[in-house]
Amino acid sequence: MSDEDAQMANTATSPFNDLSTELIESIFEAALDRSYNQDKAVLVALCQVSSAFLLPARRLLYRDIQIKKHSTSRKLLASLEIHRPYGDFVRSLVVKSGAYKHGTSNAEGEDIDDIIRLCPLITQLDCAYAPFATCRGTTNSRSPVKFIPSSLRHYNYTFPVGAIRDSPDDDYWTMNENRPNLLWAQDLYTLPPKLKSLKIQFDEDEDDGAESGLQQHPTTECPLKHLHTVELHWLAGITPETFNWLLAPSIQNATLRKLEIWNIPKLRKHHLQAALRQVGPFLEEFKFKPDTPAHGPLTISLLPYLTALKRLEIGPGGGHRDIYTSIASSHLTHLCLGMNNFSATLSPIAKHFLPNGRLSKVRYFELYAGVHFPPAIEVVFLDQAPDMNRPQLRELRLSHIESTYTDFQTFFSHFRYSLRALALHHIEGHSDSFWGHCSSLVQLELGVAFASPGAFGGKGPFGSYPGAAKNLRTLRIHMSSMLSMKGLLSDFEAGEFPELRVLEIAGNFPGQTPSSWTGLLMGKLCTLCAIRGIDLRFNGRTVGTGIQGWWNAIMRHQNGSDVDMSDDYEVRNLDGDTDSDSD
DSSP: OOHHHHHHHHHHHOTTTTSOHHHHHHHHHHHOOSOHHHHHHHHHHHHTTOGGGHHHHHHHHHHEEEEOSHHHHHHHHHHHHHOGGGGGGOOEEEEOTTSSOTTOOHHHHHHHHHHHHTOTTOOEEEOSSGGGGGGSOOSSSOOOOOOOOTTOOEEEEEOOTTEEOSSTTOOOOEEOTTSOOEEEGGGGGGSOTTOOEEEEEOOTTOSOOTTOEEEOOOSSOOSOOOOSEEEEESOTTOOHHHHHHHHHHHHHTTOOOEEEEESOTTOOHHHHHHHHHHHTTTOOEEEEEOSSSOOHHHHHHHGGGOTTOSEEEEOTTOOOTTHHHHOOOSOOOEEEEEESSSBOOOHHHHGGGSTTSTTTTOOEEEEEESSOOOOSSOOOOOOSSOOTTSOOOOEEEEESOBOOHHHHHHHHHTTTTTOSEEEEESOOSBTHHHHTTOTTOSEEEEOTTOBOTTTTTTSOTTTTSTTTTTTOOEEEEEGGGOOOHHHHHHHHHTTOOTTOOEEEEESOTTTTOOTTOOHHHHHHHHHHHHHHTOEEEETTEEOOSHHHHHHHHHHHHHHTOTTOGGGOOOTHHHHSSOOSOOO
16 A cells, blocks of 8 residues: 555544544643643654644644754745745744854845745744844845734844944844944834834843944834833943833833843933833833842832832842832732842741731742742642732742751741742752741752752651652752752652652753762662653653663753754655755
8 A cells, every 4th residue: 555545544534534623733732741842742743643633733833933053944944935834823933042153144044034934924033133134135136025024023132143234224234243233223113013022132141242232223213112021131232312212102102011121231220210110100020130230229229110010020239138128019929039149038038928018919939149040931829719818929949048047947937838839959958957847839949959968868858757748749859959869769669749740850961960879770760750650851851761761861961852843844744755955
């Protein structure tokens, strides 16, 4: 039987043919876990089951696209050119940092232009090249993109390193790593006027962004009049005048809800106060990182204007001991503060989160110094009938905090029954003595050096606190957490994790692997998880069976491959043949 005959027979006899495409697509979408690489692999595998799965899987496969290297864009472009309807499925396009090397030619950048041209219904774009195709000349008589699709609502522009134009009217990009990276304000007129979210940033890991910024705003009004979100990161060259020009229409129309100002040195105290005074009555989320440390007083001077805030994040340099009493909003639910030093006294802070405190509605609190460890995904813990006489704090994340045993104990004594999620990074010493009493935890993250070596005497930390893990569903352990693998296994065998569904091991292999974590013990952990139906992961990658499963997961992490479908948009994945060129 030929392949064509086999496909026809499969179509005729498939039990799925009576199901609607919309129903199948809804089922597939519910089965995905929002891990980009793994989702792509699942969709490709489903396409091999039945021809009835092809269309719904294809829609989801092309809905969100990530490009990590130039070869990916070439394959994707070839697929879209051959099958034009596929472009209608694309809603999000992300070009990852490093997809194009320094000195990217116009021809390479035009790949992205052509992809945009073939995706008329795109709503989200994260890319450093496409929006300014109207300003970039071509060398092959090809017509540049005349407009960005009117459907676009979210745009993230990251400065391509060394890519400049000498004036806003210049038709050519040139590459010069010794020149400032300039985005001309006039370029924003190429974006659809109904754009809701705009992010402009320079790669903070690069050294040549000293003068990067949005330059020379026109005398006419900014065309983006209904922005809901504005994020400006590491733009040393942006002036207060251009800042005001960008925000003015959205402030006048009262549409701005989220504002991020991350290291913008030319915006001084009076500039920020003037802007926040206008947006304060309706701004719901504010993220601020001063350009230099020890700017706590500046932060405190801004907060009284923000009376509608629900989320507040202050980066290192903005933290101050009086910040808790300076927050004017009574609606705050999320608070993240970066401190200037590691030493902190936590017990006096607790009163602000108690039922009668100024921050009694806060459900997420993060306090860190040094390195920031944000959650991989945000989990919302909802209570059907919350008891307002108890603390509402549900998630707590601490990183690089140094304090006394008594101070930690006093702080945690207030929240041991309310906390549902806890993350500890670089909290050395006696940390088990306070999280061990938080019996309502459903999510626990134990990061680097959360305990002193030998703190548990080879025993499992959970076995020392019976009932501490009875509700735990997700457990994330860093290899450098000093946790004994033998102790963890003993906790498993003792039935300490009756509700556990996900166990993730994080870290770098072999550099951070404790000597006690032998291959035999890791293989045993894998077997125990398989028996109990626990999803065992290594740095987000599902681990297979036994020690071989561990090794495969480690190799995928080191090679960056895993089940990476971002470089595999060839049509053969869906239709059994290959229509795109190979690299």
